[in-house]
Structures are given as C-alpha cells and as structure tokens.
Amino acid sequence: MEVELIEIREFLASHPPFDQLSDEALDHLPRELTIRYLRRGTPFPPQDAGQNCLYIVRKGAIELRNPNDELVAKYAEGDVYASACLPHDPAHTLSGTAVEDSLFYLLPCDRLQTLRDADSAFNDYFTQSISTRLRRAREILQDTPRSGGNLMTVEVRALIGRSPVTAPPTTTIQEAAQLMTRERVSALLITDERLLVGIITDRDLRSRCIAQGISCTQPVTAIMTRTLHKVTPDTPAFEALINMTRYNIHHLPVVDSGGVQGIISTTDLIRYQSANAIYSVGSVRKCQSVAELVQASAELPELQVQLVAAGASAYQLGQAISAVTDAITRRLLELGEAQFGPAPVPYVWVAGGSQGRREQTVHSDQDNALLLSDDYQPEAHGSYFTQLAQFVTDGLNACGFVNCPGGIMASNPQWRQPWRVWRQYFDDWIMRVDRKAAMLATNFIDMRAIYGDEMLHARLHAEVLRQAKENKIFLAYMATNALSTRPPLGFFRNFVLIGEGDHANSFDLKLRGILPVINLARIYALSAGIPEINTVERLKAAADAHSLSQEGADNLEDAFEFIGTLRARHQAQQIKQGIAPDNYVTPEELTPLERNHLKDAFGAISDLQTALAQRYQTGRFY
Amino acid sequence: MLERLFSLDYRRRRLAAKVPAGPLRDYLETPFVARKADCRQLEYVALDLETTGLDPKKDAIISFGWVLLRGNRIDLASASHRLVRQHGAIPEASAVIHQITDDAAAAGADLATVMAELLPLLAGKVLIAHHARIELGFLNTACEQLYGGGFLIPTVDTQRIAQQWFERRNRSYRPGELRLGNLRNRYNLPRYRAHDALVDALAAAELFLAQLAEREGNHPLPLKDLMLRP
Structure with a gap:
C-alpha cells in the first residue's frame, strides 16, 4: 500500500511518544488527524475547539501560564499538549497562547485512547503518575549497557568458581600451607563446624608467620584474620568490588544461612572488563609516593568511562569513585605520617562535599577538614598538623582533586581545629540563624570520617x-x-x-x-x-x-x-x-x-x- | 463576456439543464454555496493536479491530490491521491518534475473513474487551489470530454488572495513571492520536501487556513470576499 501523507508520518515517527508506535500504527495515524492553524496571540487551546483533542505542534510555539501569569511551559515543533485528554492533568489550570503563528495536528481523545489501549510503551507516556514515568526513565537509562561487562547486574554467586577450601581452627600453619598448595588456592577459610571464623592468605603466611618468626606448627588461629568482611550470594558483584576496594582486601568469603558457599577474589572480578580500572586504582594502597598516587589516580577518568559503559547508575558510580578517593586520601595520610612521624594527638580526617556524600564523579574538587582531639595544644602540635594537612591537600590537588574554591580544606587553619572549637562553630552556625551561617553549616554537616579516630567525628555529628x-x-x-x-x-x-x-x-x-x-x-x-x-x-x-x-x-x-x-x-x-x-x-x-x-x-x-x-x-x- | 454578469449559481442551473445525465449533471444539481455564507463555516476541497503541461486542450492530467476542510480544520482522513492512466508517454520534462514514470502512470485509474469519484465530493463545497486557473481549466476540459458540458465551482485561489493582500496595501511584489512555498514561509508553515499532488493540495489547504486566520475578528467573513471572480 502506498503510504500517503508520508511527510506527516515521518514527522510523527521522529517525535515522542509517536516514535514508540509500530510501523503499522504509524501508517494509519496521519488519517486520524485534523490540522489547525492559530495566529500569534490566539488563545490556546482555541476557544472553538469543540471535541477534546491532543495537540501536536507541527510548527510555531505556544506558552502556558499559571493563574499568577507566570510562565510554566513553552512548546514548539514536535511537542505534545495532551491535557485536554488527561482528566487529572494539573495543566488544566494553565492558560495558553500561541506565541508564534502555529500549525497543529489534532488527534481526538477517543482515538488517542484506542492507541493507548493497543500499545503499552505508548501508553506509558501518558501515564498520569510522574512516578511511573520517572521510574521507567531511570530503568531505561541504566539498563542499557553500551559495551560488555555486566558487573552491575551479576550477583556474586555467579562468580564463585569452586567449592570453598576450608580447614578447622586446629589445623597447623604448615598443614594449612600444604592444603593451599595442594588445592592451588591463595586463601584458606577457617571454619568451626559450619561457622566461618577466619581466613588466611598467601600474604599472611609470608608477613605474619615467616617474617614474624612464628613456628609453623602453631595453629592457624595464630595468624588468621578474624574480623571478616563477607557478602551474601545475592550481593551485586559491583558492591563486592566496592567493598574490596574500600577495605583493601583481595578475598571475600561468600556466606549464607547454610554456611560458607565460596570465596571470590579480585581476580574473579577483574575478569569482567569493567573492573580493570577499579582494580588498578584500587591498588593505591601499594603506592609508595605522591608521584605513584598521581599515576594511579590518572586512571579515575577511565574508571568512570568503563562504569558508565557497563550501565552503572549514578549511585554506583559515586560509590566507586568515592571509594577510590577515600583510598587515595588514606594513603596520603599514611605517607604523611611516615614522613612527619606519628600524630602527637588523636585526629580524624573528614571529607565533605561529594566525597563526603559518596557521590563523586571525576569532576570533583576537594572539601576536607581536620578534627583534632581536645588534647591538642597549638604551640606543641600546631606545626605537625599544618605540615600534614598541607601534604595531604597538596597531594590531593596533584591527584586531580583540585583545591576547593571556597577554601574548605584542612590546610586552612580555620578548618583544622580541636573538637571543642568545632562544637562552638556548629553552635554558632545553628544558633546564629542567618543564611550565611546556614550555608557554612551545610558544608560541614555532610562531612564523613575518612581516616583516624572516627569516634571524634561520630560524637560531633x-x-x-x-x-x-x-x-x-x-x-x-x-x-x-x-x-x-x-x-x-x-x-x-x-x-x-x-x-x-x-x-x-x-x-x-x-x-x-x-x-x-x-x-x-x-x-x-x-x-x-x-x-x-x-x-x-x-x-x-x-x-x-x-x-x-x-x-x-x-x-x-x-x-x-x-x-x-x-x-x-x-x-x-x-x-x-x-x-x-x-x-x-x-x-x-x-x-x-x-x-x-x-x-x-x-x-x-x-x-x-x-x-x-x-x-x-x-x-x-x- | 455576458456570462460574467450572471451569478455562478444561475449559470450552474442553466448548465445542469443542458448536460446529459451522468456524474456532471448530478454534481450540478446540488446548489452552490451562497456568496454571503461565512467562510469559517464552509466545507472546502483543496485540490492540486499534476499535468503533462499547462494547456488543458493539449496536455493531460497525470494525478489528482485532494483533501477536505471543514471550517478552519483540515480533515486528513479525506486526503486522497489518484494517478491517472496515460494513453501515450509522459513527456520527459514533466516526468522529471512530478517523478511519475510511465510505469506508475500505467498503473493508474481511468480519468473517468477519478472524475466520478471527485465530482460528488465537490458538490456543495468550495474549491481551494493555488493558481486555480490550471485546476479549473483541466477540470473543465475533462468534463467537456467525458460528460459533454463545462465545469463550474465557487473557488478560492490562495495565490489570488495573496496578490490582493499585496495590492490592498499598495505593496509591490515579485512574481516569485506568490509561489506556494514562499507564501507558506511567510505564514510560518512547515517546508515540505516531497511534491506530489496530495502534498501540494495539503500545502494549499494549510495556506488557506493561515489566510483565513489572518482576517481578524470573529464576525462572519462572507465567501465573496475571498472568492475568485468567475
């Protein structure tokens, strides 16, 4: 059949929601329409409208204003005005005017209903609930991975390669090493009955046994890690990876109510393409200098590219980038403490802004502060923390987290204060009640402890x-x-x-x-x-x-x-x-x-x- | 010349009395719209013909495109495009313009079939065409050949309306400014890429809506103000 009115069909096919319709529905649609022309200045919808219709702007423009005569919306070519067909649409209270000479395609509401009944994707557009539309929009945007890598959706259970290798707490270190060699694994789970009590890894054998001169006839309990991070089989692989980066661990036991199900390693995760970057940035713990950290953080942009390509949500991306930034910050503080010596009084490094909220993208500047113990004496300890703060903020700046334009950084003496001063600051901001105070408080209410004595921050918060x-x-x-x-x-x-x-x-x-x-x-x-x-x-x-x-x-x-x-x-x-x-x-x-x-x-x-x-x-x- | 002194409807009745029974006489038996009728309440048929040339005596109609208007709305359900079967080859020049090949034209309907479909639609309505002389001339020849009588219809010519608009304002204009595309542009109407008889009929119909909207106010607008003088 020759498709007549091809111009109109093509116009509809390139504009939502009509782009959702099947080819067949689109072939028939132009014949359902009538055309009207409104001169500039004419009320919209036209007063002689008669039958209720949906309006598609083919050419020209209309404005909608609320009863206070404030501009609420402006429609142009391809935009759709459906309020006359949507009984509960709030736009009913708006008054419209054609602000240019305009040509419209009109579809009667009953014909629209027929189309809506026949096509659920098309119908979604007219769903009264903004919630439903937003939910769908988010799903569509996040469910379309642009390249391979499904770390966002795959669950940890899919990554468990083999049944776990376990041993009881009475096993000697040597027996454990023999078992690991025989089974060709780099980590051994220690279980008491079915309860997971610890883990030992190749590295533990080296650093906690041989290096410390502990006899290998001792039980594994002497060197095993007892405080365990673990995940359930239904944890998204992505979340597992974030945890491993956050806590700098390479093995993560998978446990459910039936006991230990297996163990996943960073190697399992980096088999997924999208994990390469996070793994390399995740290795910031190994960096021995600011220069090495700068090199590692140069991978952050690539991490964002890969996560987006894998269909990561904004939430997931924020968690990932912030985890890496946290790790870089911690490593800088460790390097600083190595250079200037251990801190003379307890302190906690807090990060604000998007890092504090775990919502960072690569385009983020630094916001941080130092919260010191009340034992702090400016004369005795001031220079230490000045040096440390300068070292870390300079390091962050070099790593691409540029200095905060508002100067909210630990290098600023105002934001490097003992607990009681911070308490006064907040007192002032909260009691002084003006907009500037409220704005300052805003910055610091979003602070999160990154390194040091977390209790100092928890008490203040x-x-x-x-x-x-x-x-x-x-x-x-x-x-x-x-x-x-x-x-x-x-x-x-x-x-x-x-x-x-x-x-x-x-x-x-x-x-x-x-x-x-x-x-x-x-x-x-x-x-x-x-x-x-x-x-x-x-x-x-x-x-x-x-x-x-x-x-x-x-x-x-x-x-x-x-x-x-x-x-x-x-x-x-x-x-x-x-x-x-x-x-x-x-x-x-x-x-x-x-x-x-x-x-x-x-x-x-x-x-x-x-x-x-x-x-x-x-x-x-x- | 004397013919012009008589009203169009009088001429319709005279012609109806002379024409043999058939589609044309049926058409002529429906009274024409009154000259005083309000333009905003009438029904129209916007028509465009594609032809092998400009002379109705020598050239042939290749295709018809039409669409109905009710008052100030175009009803796309009525949009129609008809190819006419040709006896003889389409001259190359017009084939290039209309992009209608001999093969496509050979698949068309007989002129008599299309006319028998169109004439009842035109009964009691007003014709809209851009530079209507061509459409009126070819319809007249077709009626004489098929039904043994001429063709009459109250007509609004969108080109003539534009011309009067310039003349009333004592504005000089270049002939090109009266072309359909240029006039549409002045009224902020969309540019159409394709050019077949239906698209052009629709283009003229939209232009007429714009010209109608330009006449301010809600008071009745008598047809004679816009109608082509017979």
Whole structure:
C-alpha cells in the first residue's frame, strides 16, 4: 500500500511518544488527524475547539501560564499538549497562547485512547503518575549497557568458581600451607563446624608467620584474620568490588544461612572488563609516593568511562569513585605520617562535599577538614598538623582533586581545629540563624570520617544532628538556601527554558538538577535527625521516618539518579573525546525522550521544593 | 463576456439543464454555496493536479491530490491521491518534475473513474487551489470530454488572495513571492520536501487556513470576499 501523507508520518515517527508506535500504527495515524492553524496571540487551546483533542505542534510555539501569569511551559515543533485528554492533568489550570503563528495536528481523545489501549510503551507516556514515568526513565537509562561487562547486574554467586577450601581452627600453619598448595588456592577459610571464623592468605603466611618468626606448627588461629568482611550470594558483584576496594582486601568469603558457599577474589572480578580500572586504582594502597598516587589516580577518568559503559547508575558510580578517593586520601595520610612521624594527638580526617556524600564523579574538587582531639595544644602540635594537612591537600590537588574554591580544606587553619572549637562553630552556625551561617553549616554537616579516630567525628555529628533537629529557624534558613536554585522549566526547541523568557544553549546539570535534590534530602534528614550523608540513603531514611512521603522520596531518588546518570554519561563522553569533563549539557545531546524525562525530573524536584517552601514558609527568610 | 454578469449559481442551473445525465449533471444539481455564507463555516476541497503541461486542450492530467476542510480544520482522513492512466508517454520534462514514470502512470485509474469519484465530493463545497486557473481549466476540459458540458465551482485561489493582500496595501511584489512555498514561509508553515499532488493540495489547504486566520475578528467573513471572480 502506498503510504500517503508520508511527510506527516515521518514527522510523527521522529517525535515522542509517536516514535514508540509500530510501523503499522504509524501508517494509519496521519488519517486520524485534523490540522489547525492559530495566529500569534490566539488563545490556546482555541476557544472553538469543540471535541477534546491532543495537540501536536507541527510548527510555531505556544506558552502556558499559571493563574499568577507566570510562565510554566513553552512548546514548539514536535511537542505534545495532551491535557485536554488527561482528566487529572494539573495543566488544566494553565492558560495558553500561541506565541508564534502555529500549525497543529489534532488527534481526538477517543482515538488517542484506542492507541493507548493497543500499545503499552505508548501508553506509558501518558501515564498520569510522574512516578511511573520517572521510574521507567531511570530503568531505561541504566539498563542499557553500551559495551560488555555486566558487573552491575551479576550477583556474586555467579562468580564463585569452586567449592570453598576450608580447614578447622586446629589445623597447623604448615598443614594449612600444604592444603593451599595442594588445592592451588591463595586463601584458606577457617571454619568451626559450619561457622566461618577466619581466613588466611598467601600474604599472611609470608608477613605474619615467616617474617614474624612464628613456628609453623602453631595453629592457624595464630595468624588468621578474624574480623571478616563477607557478602551474601545475592550481593551485586559491583558492591563486592566496592567493598574490596574500600577495605583493601583481595578475598571475600561468600556466606549464607547454610554456611560458607565460596570465596571470590579480585581476580574473579577483574575478569569482567569493567573492573580493570577499579582494580588498578584500587591498588593505591601499594603506592609508595605522591608521584605513584598521581599515576594511579590518572586512571579515575577511565574508571568512570568503563562504569558508565557497563550501565552503572549514578549511585554506583559515586560509590566507586568515592571509594577510590577515600583510598587515595588514606594513603596520603599514611605517607604523611611516615614522613612527619606519628600524630602527637588523636585526629580524624573528614571529607565533605561529594566525597563526603559518596557521590563523586571525576569532576570533583576537594572539601576536607581536620578534627583534632581536645588534647591538642597549638604551640606543641600546631606545626605537625599544618605540615600534614598541607601534604595531604597538596597531594590531593596533584591527584586531580583540585583545591576547593571556597577554601574548605584542612590546610586552612580555620578548618583544622580541636573538637571543642568545632562544637562552638556548629553552635554558632545553628544558633546564629542567618543564611550565611546556614550555608557554612551545610558544608560541614555532610562531612564523613575518612581516616583516624572516627569516634571524634561520630560524637560531633550526633550532637549536631540533635541540635539541628530542634532548631526550626535554623532549618528554615537551610530551606531558604536550598530553594535558591530552581530546576529549569523544560526545553524549548534547542534551548533550555530557565524562567521567564530566559533561554540558554546549555545548562548546568549539577547546579540545576543535582544540587537541588541534595539540598532537599539534607533538610528532610536534618529535620528527622537522620545521620545518613548520602543523598539516596537520606531520602530512603526520610521516607522511613515519615519526614517525607514515600512517593516524594521515590520521585526525588528517581529524578536524582536519572539526572546523575545523564551527567555521568555526558562526562564519560567528554573523557573519551579528550575534553575536561564538566556539568554543562546541551539539549542537542539529549534524545527527545530524554528531554521529556528530564522535564519530568525537573517537575518532581520543583514540586517538592514548593512543598518545602510552604512547610518552612521560606518567603519570610529572604 | 455576458456570462460574467450572471451569478455562478444561475449559470450552474442553466448548465445542469443542458448536460446529459451522468456524474456532471448530478454534481450540478446540488446548489452552490451562497456568496454571503461565512467562510469559517464552509466545507472546502483543496485540490492540486499534476499535468503533462499547462494547456488543458493539449496536455493531460497525470494525478489528482485532494483533501477536505471543514471550517478552519483540515480533515486528513479525506486526503486522497489518484494517478491517472496515460494513453501515450509522459513527456520527459514533466516526468522529471512530478517523478511519475510511465510505469506508475500505467498503473493508474481511468480519468473517468477519478472524475466520478471527485465530482460528488465537490458538490456543495468550495474549491481551494493555488493558481486555480490550471485546476479549473483541466477540470473543465475533462468534463467537456467525458460528460459533454463545462465545469463550474465557487473557488478560492490562495495565490489570488495573496496578490490582493499585496495590492490592498499598495505593496509591490515579485512574481516569485506568490509561489506556494514562499507564501507558506511567510505564514510560518512547515517546508515540505516531497511534491506530489496530495502534498501540494495539503500545502494549499494549510495556506488557506493561515489566510483565513489572518482576517481578524470573529464576525462572519462572507465567501465573496475571498472568492475568485468567475
């Protein structure tokens, strides 16, 4: 059959949601349409509309405004206005105008319903629930690995090569070594009945037995590692790898209620292509100098490229990059302590910003601070910590974690203080109640202990959480800051629609999409005294604590993950092209469907910002 | 010349009385739309013909494209494209323009079949064409040959409307500015890549919607204001 109206068919086939339709449905669709023309300035939908229809903008543009006459959306070629067919669509309260001479294709609502009934992918586009649409968007983006490597989805059980080699605690070291040689394994699990009690590795035999001069007739319990990291068989392989990198271990026992199921090693994991980079960066522990660390961290961009190619989510990527940065930071502190001697008083190195929240991408600067024990005496110990902080921050800078533009670094004496001073800082920020104080507090509330006496930080964090939760005015100032950046309204042709008549060629995904969610999650967490730092974990905990509705939490998480995954992909492409990664995305980089999904994500963020503004009446605090 | 003094509908009745029974007489028996009728309430058929040349006496119709309008809407369900079977080869020059080969044309329908389908559709409606003289001339010849009588229809010519627009404003214009594509551009209408009779009929129909929308206000717009003088 000759397809008539081929021009119209092709136009529909290249725009969502019609691009979802089968060829056959597309062949028939043009004949279902009518065409209308509205001159600039005409109300939209036209007052003589009669039958309710979906409108497809073929040429021209329309604007939608809310009852306060604020611009809410702008549609151009290929955009679809379906509100007249969606009984519960909030856009009903909006009034529209053609702002250019415009040509529309109209599809009657009952015909639309027939198409929706026949095609579930097409129907999804019109699903009333923004939650469902966001969920799908995130799944589509994250379930499409662009090259091999399925470390993101494969479970640990699939990597267990053989039944575990085990021995009882009474085994002598020599017998253990003989067993390992016979079985050709580099690690032996020590089990008491079916209970896992320890592990010994080739390295333990060398460093804890021979080097220490321990007799090999001693039982293995003398040299085995007792504090064990272990995983269950259904753990994603990716998570196992992150744990191994985080704790610098090469063997991970796999245990379930039936006892030890096996053991996986880094070698098992790096058989998966995507693991190469994380393995080489994971070896930062072996680096003996800043120069070697610089070399190891040069692999971080490649790690991001590989993880994105393997379909990693923003969450997974953040965990991976932050684990490596943590390892580099720890190694720098160890090298520093080796150079300047052991610390004179206990301290803890804390990292803030994206590293603190475990949300790093390769394009992150450093945010850190030193929290010292109250035994600290400036005259006696000051120079030691000055040197150490300078060494580590310089090292991080050399490794590509450039200096924080706001100077939030341990090398800054203001942020290298004993516990009691930090306590006063927070007291001041929380009680002083102004926007600047709330902003400073924001930086330090997201700090996480990286190295040293973690209890120092835990004690401070717990007190700050308690204090913040009770201070509603402080929270209101935090909310005011959180709402200072609104997400874009959407897209208009190849522009980003930021606000009233404001178009941009590109936009900052981090500033406009990611930071607003981070800020929202922080307030929900603080208002419920939730200790989590990671944004997704904060949202989940906030929903559990009823500080945020489950739907709101899910929507924000999906929006956050969708935008974050887009950003990770954007940066991976830049890295591959040899460009320094950034957060600026142009609409041309996005498919029409991705633009629609981004618009949903922006909408979800904006809705919760509005709800927060009402809860804290932030208008009073500007 | 005297013919022009009579109303179109009077001429329709006279012609209907002369023409033998058949599709043309059936068509002519339906009264024409009144000249005072509101343009925004009428039904139209936008028509484009592709022909082997410009002379209706010597050249032949290769294809028809048409689409119906109800008031200010184009109804795409009515969109039709008909190839006409040719007796004799299509001149190379027009084959190049229309991209219709002899083989494709040989697969077409008889002119009589297409006319018998089109005439009932035109009954009681207004014709829209861009540079309508060609369509009217070829339809007239086809009716004379097939049914032994001429063809009449109230017509709006989108090119003539544009020309009047320039003249009313005392604006000079180049002939090229009256071409369908250029006029569409002025009204922010999309550029179509293909050019067959149906796409051009649709293009003229959309241009007419734009010209109609340009007439401000909701007061009735009498057909005679836009109609081609017979």
